[in-house]
Amino acid sequence: MIVVDSHLDIAMNAFYLDRDYRKSVQDIRQDEAGMDEKGRGCGTVSFPELRRTEIAVSFCTVLARTKSGQKSLIDFRTQEIATAHAQGELAYYREMQRQGDIRMIATATELNQHMAEWRADPDNTPLGMVLTMEGADPVVDLDQLDWWWDQGLRALSLAHYGPSEYAHGTESLGGLTDRGKALLEKMNGMGFVLDVSHFNDQSFWEGVEIFQGPLWASHNNCRALVPGDRQLTDDMLKVVIERDGVIGSVLDAWMVVPNWERGVTLPDENCTMEHFVDHIDHVCQVAGNANHAAIGTDLDGGYGTEQTPSDLDTIYDLQRVPEKLSKRGYTDADIEKIMHGNWLRMLNRVLPAE
Secondary structure, eight states, X not given: OOEEEEEEOHHHHHHHHOOOTTSOHHHHHHHTTTOOSXXXXXXXXXXXXXXXXXXXXXXXXXXXXXXXXXXXXXXXXXXXXXXXXXXXXXXXXXXXXXXXXXEEOOSHHHHHHHHHHHHHOGGGSOEEEEEEESSSTTOOSHHHHHHHHHTTOOEEOSOSBSBOSSBBBBTOOOOBOHHHHHHHHHHHTTTOEEEOTTBOHHHHXXXXXXXXXXXXXXXXXXXXXXXXXXXXOHHHHHHHHHTTOOEXXXXXXXXXXXXXXXXXXXXXXXXXXXXXXXXXXXXXXXXXXXXXXXXXXXTTSSOOGGGSOTTOSSGGGGGGHHHHHHHTTXXXXXXXXXXIIHHHHHHHXXXXXX
């Protein structure tokens, strides 16, 4: 079945981990054999694997932070440095597009033309990608937001882990900054989608009040099943649903099941693809239908199979989700919505026509 995945950090991994995404997952793992950094040698994503999984479209990020308080490959001292790195990630996507591996999609016309080609000849159609930004630190000022739009950026979140220039995100205290409020005001009139992923609770509620445009949650699970401010409460889910948004369920194990300790817990039968499907099902139960649940894997988002459901080897295991949903009583039509239809419908609504 065709799949749309709403969160992959392709350029981040190519840029910082020196991964050649044209290789198979197995060959990338071999390239990284013996490396001891987190996620090395156990990745799950590559261009051939995306094609094998029938992922016709993915939302692919640029990511660079300035104020998180953490020290990592994606943390920088100033926004000028952060935007340069994010533009480097964009340059990677542009080069992969020039060589025919991927196709950047920024309008509804481009999306529909791409899907027509994909359905007719999936083996020879480039992988479709929609440009998103995880945490808005690479937007140096309000004027630069116009430049990012012109480059094809269509959705952004304001924060990642910790505080950003614009908002407080996961595992930090506080709400929107004055700059964040101004950024949302400008986004209101431009056509951007606000991705509520990584907002802490205060930032979420302040953000959805100021921003009146379309919302989605590119990679979020449900707090009713797993506690913590990285997950959405049912009230938060209802806000996204009421505004006709979509929630992409994520495969990072500590968001799939409670009591998973990153770097300590090992994959076992207590975290499986069935638990992942629990989150999809919960979104549908909150909504009362299957019109707002979808896939947003975040696979290889700073981790590999050491931090995924125990029965997942590569992203191809998404193709087991339809059968699991069918066994829970979902119709074929609803399964198609979850696997790709809801994201395609929303993209057609929020992308500029041409």
